[in-house]
Amino acid sequence: MDVRPHRFATRDPASAEEFLRDRWDSLGKVEFGPRFSIEVSGIQAPDFRVERLSHSSSIRVTATAPGPVQVVEVLGGTITVEDGDTVTRMGPGELFAIDAVITPSTTSRSVHVGVVTLSRELLGQVAGVPADRLRIPRRQPLPAAADQWRLAVRRANREISEHLRRGTRPPIDVAHRLAQAALTAFGVETVPLEPTDAEGLGPQHPVNQAIAFIEAHAGESLSVTDIAHAARTSVRALQQGFARHHDTSPTAYLRRVRLEGAHRELAAAEPTGPVTVADVAARWGFSQAGRFAAHYREAFGVLPSETLRARPHVSPLSGGAE
Incomplete structure (x- = not known):
């Protein structure tokens, strides 16, 4: 332990x-x-x-x-x-x-x-x-x-x-x-489970509606209530849907999308250019640089400053569960 x-x-x-x-x-x-x-x-x-x-x-x-x-x-x-x-x-x-x-x-x-x-x-x-x-x-x-x-x-x-x-x-x-x-x-x-809206996840399923909204607005200030509202479902049903179909939560999925976006931006930046880790973190919704660095290192195995200096090949973030 x-x-x-x-x-x-x-x-x-x-x-x-x-x-x-x-x-x-x-x-x-x-x-x-x-x-x-x-x-x-x-x-x-x-x-x-x-x-x-x-x-x-x-x-x-x-x-x-x-x-x-x-x-x-x-x-x-x-x-x-x-x-x-x-x-x-x-x-x-x-x-x-x-x-x-x-x-x-x-x-x-x-x-x-x-x-x-x-x-x-x-x-x-x-x-x-x-x-x-x-x-x-x-x-x-x-x-x-x-x-x-x-x-x-x-x-x-x-x-x-x-x-x-x-x-x-x-x-x-x-x-x-x-x-x-x-x-x-x-x-x-x-308590009994709430019924799901569909056996399969079509584009109109609340989980996919939420994913589309997250990916389109990841850099903005979002709460789980905002995401549920955009998906036209309750927060509780959305939480259950993400857990059932993606083994994660809407908040964790949002963090994953933000980290991937920050990772791509840092990897594409010139190491000696004007881009800073703090600027990238802020653009992707991370207000505290220290916590951003900790999440980033947990996801990618390196600090964001190391990605900015080394410009590694961009790889997708694996996993999404907290």
Whole structure:
């Protein structure tokens, strides 16, 4: 199991939004209050993250599709969760789960929180439920299970810290223990799949409509809601369609198209000419150069600056799943 520490901090709302969207495909609208700043630190593995998050001012986030499930413990500040006509306010010491299937809007104000993010694939594997049909029914935990959840998180932190500090073998079952503790505390349900619009993917199928829209507008500021609107379908149905037919998400596919476009442009540029990596990144929708470089290196095995200097043969980006 690959476990790595990470840290992110910024006062720039655009960089913060890119960071959040990069991690949560389910985000729709994101709004920041004045004089905003954010800091996130913790550890990440393929199927889970354990983090501390603090921010000044406020963030309002609207979830539009199933994404990872988060279990949040409020350590300071307030978080308000809106679900239709129901509004729930959480304060210090309270524990709750955020499942984008049933939590459309969350507002946090000057918060300090502990957050454990669990992939739907991990939860589905542990629960024996297909990931795209999994639903977490309870926002707040069963009283008896809340302390068990906190113990599981403390144990995971302790074991992972030991691994990182001493270079010992990573705990291979920590992800499953966290997932099981979350399912015990907040429950699990199976929802029926929405029917697809077509057996085959003709040009009018929403997935192909979305792909055409992404490829035509990749350099513009796009959200998954924009893509779904252009494809004349719901965000949730589009997410399911991309997962079923392309084993990826609309956001990941958009990133793939942007990376391919930036790669072609960097490869075609004169190494000593006026083109810069920052300019190319911005033209293809990447507002933060550091994150662009990380995604680019993951996709192509080299830094964008190396492509600009070397002018390698342009090759398509393989794969699209996050």
